[in-house]
Amino acid sequence: MGFLLEKCTFRPYNQEILDSCEPFDCGNSDLNGFFSKDVIKYTSELLGKSYCFTLDENPKVIVCAFTVSNDSIKVQTLPNSRKKKVTKRIPREKETRSYPSVLIGRLGVNKNFGRLGVGSDLMDFIKSWFVHPGNKTGCRFIVVDSYNTPKPLLYYTNNGFEPLFSTEEQEKEAMNLPLDKPLKTRLLYFDLILLKIEEQTE
Amino acid sequence: MATAIKNIPVLKKEAASTFNEKIEKNIANRASVDFSKKVSISSKILAKAKS
Numbered sequence: 001m002g003f004l005l006e007k008c009t010f011r012p013y014n015q016e017i018l019d020s021c022e023p024f025d026c027g028n029s030d031l032n033g034f035f036s037k038d039v040i041k042y043t044s045e046l047l048g049k050s051y052c053f054t055l056d057e058n059p060k061v062i063v064c065a066f067t068v069s070n071d072s073i074k075v076q077t078l079p080n081s082r083k084k085k086v087t088k089r090i091p092r093e094k095e096t097r098s099y100p101s102v103l104i105g106r107l108g109v110n111k112n113f114g115r116l117g118v119g120s121d122l123m124d125f126i127k128s129w130f131v132h133p134g135n136k137t138g139c140r141f142i143v144v145d146s147y148n149t150p151k152p153l154l155y156y157t158n159n160g161f162e163p164l165f166s167t168e169e170q171e172k173e174a175m176n177l178p179l180d181k182p183l184k185t186r187l188l189y190f191d192l193i194l195l196k197i198e199e200q201t202e
Numbered sequence: 203m204a205t206a207i208k209n210i211p212v213l214k215k216e217a218a219s220t221f222n223e224k225i226e227k228n229i230a231n232r233a234s235v236d237f238s239k240k241v242s243i244s245s246k247i248l249a250k251a252k253s
């Protein structure tokens with residue numbers, strides 16, 4: 001994370017960034033479009049907050065950018081067998097457990113800084129940010145909806161993310177998507193409980 | 203308009219049990235990855251940040 005600390009500055013991705021920086025290019029037209037057009041509207045509608053790192057020696061250069069929103073992972077389970085006995089005559093109700101999560105809606109690294117470890121450092125920063133003692137709310141998981149192509153999938157799995165669904169078929173079924181069509185994106189998660197920070201007492 | 207982000211669907215049946223098994227294991231391995239240094243670098247990044 002040395003490069004992000006020593007050579008870059010962390011900033012909200014706002015109108016000032018759009019007005020003063022060169023257009024952000026991470027090599028993905030969808031993401032570039034978002035960071036050049038939709039980002040301000042997205043922020044103003046409170047759908048997500050976007051941030052970036054600019055290069056200190058030329059602050060017109062956006063090195064990397066990302067968008068985060070509050071979300072949750074909900075898991076439906078049947079009551080356990082002991083509880084089942086107690087509530088024998090009551091129809092078994094499904095329980096849903098909800099885990100607070102943060103969704104990385106968009107993330108990209110300037111293609112001129114690709115394959116230098118910036119993406120992994122950015123992910124370490126995001127993880128640290130959400131386990132940081134200054135974080136105001138509890139957050140168990142980081143979730144991302146990654147493009148279903150080798151490069152981003154490798155990027156996320158190399159950074160400790162796991163698919164939320166074991167197979168593409170399972171994910172299509174859960175999303176009510178046709179089974180014969182390709183899956184464009186895959187949901188992946190990272191469990192922040194694995195991280196140890198000094199302030200932790202346990 | 204950029205591609206819409208998928209909603210996270212409720213995990214059910216097999217997906218729910220696989221997920222529960224994995225996160226139980228993670229609870230057993232809680233705080234197994236030392237992130238203290240990274241959190242301290244993040245604090246410095248945040249201290250240097252512009253708002």
Ligand SMILES: CC(C)(COP(=O)(O)OP(=O)(O)OC[C@H]1O[C@@H](n2cnc3c(N)ncnc32)[C@H](O)[C@@H]1OP(=O)(O)O)[C@@H](O)C(=O)NCCC(=O)NCCS
Pocket residue numbers: 026027028031105106107108109110113114115116117118119120121145146147150151152154155156158
């Ligand atoms: C995916 C992306 C974020 C990676 O950023 P990066 O700074 O190049 O990543 P890093 O240098 O930290 O590499 C981390 C890992 O990502 C994977 N990766 C990165 N570039 C890759 C490439 N061209 N081919 C295959 N794997 C690649 C590798 O697993 C790599 O680990 P390794 O170097 O130990 O093999 C960046 O390429 C990007 O912005 N792409 C376009 C947008 C996108 O796909 N965003 C993510 C999906 S929402």
